[in-house]
Amino acid sequence: MVFYFISSVVSPPYTLYMGFDKNENEELIRWGWPEDVWFHVDKLSSAHVYLRLHPGETIDDIPQAVIDDCVQLVKANSIQGNKQNNLDVVYTMWSNLKKSASMDVGQVGFHKDKDVKKVRVEKRVNEILNRLNKTKTEEQPDFRALREERDRKERESQRRLQQEQKQKEKEDERRKQEQAEVRSYSSLMKAENMKTNRDIQLQGDDDDFM
Secondary structure, three states, rough: OOEEEOOOOOOOEEEEEOOOOOHHHHHHHHHHOOOEEEEEEEOOOOOEEEOOOOOOOOOOHHHHHHHHHHHHHHHHHHOOOOOOOOOOEEEEEHHHHOOOOOOOOOHHHHHHHHHEEEEEEEEOOOOHHHHHHHOOEEEEOOOOHHHHHHHHHHHHHHHHHHHHHHHHHHHHHHHHHHHHHHHHHHHHOOOHOOOOOHHHHHHHHHHHHH
């Protein structure tokens, strides 16, 4: 089971989601999307909350109000963290999550610690949680199928871009050739390069004289 939330504090809104338990978290760790940002209470057990970025965005583009929504959600879904003030929440791109065979179910590490960001959460903000919970929906998705469909569309998009790029290169080359032909023709048509019938006749007479 996965819980979905809509963060509508900015436009367009963002989708947030989290697994029901550690088994769903394990699936999300495995089949997450490259454009997902992972949130978790630092050094405490908590839910794994994911934020899906908009196309073309990076982790540095996330509005602060949306980050506030995410950190409130992970704090509220941490047995210990929900009771504490002034705790830290870490977040990073899904691609930076590292999973090894020795780790427990739902446990993760990081490929690069320097790519992990941290934000301090002073206290629980019920106004934010109430707003998010009004948008809450539940689904039982096939994580693998969703990721494979996402990857298929990405490959198709890349192929289209490559085809468009090749077509653009062909058009650019054709225009260059046309411009070169125009310049060559213009050079031939310059007055000093042009001859009248009389010039040709005179040149012929000179040749006969020689």
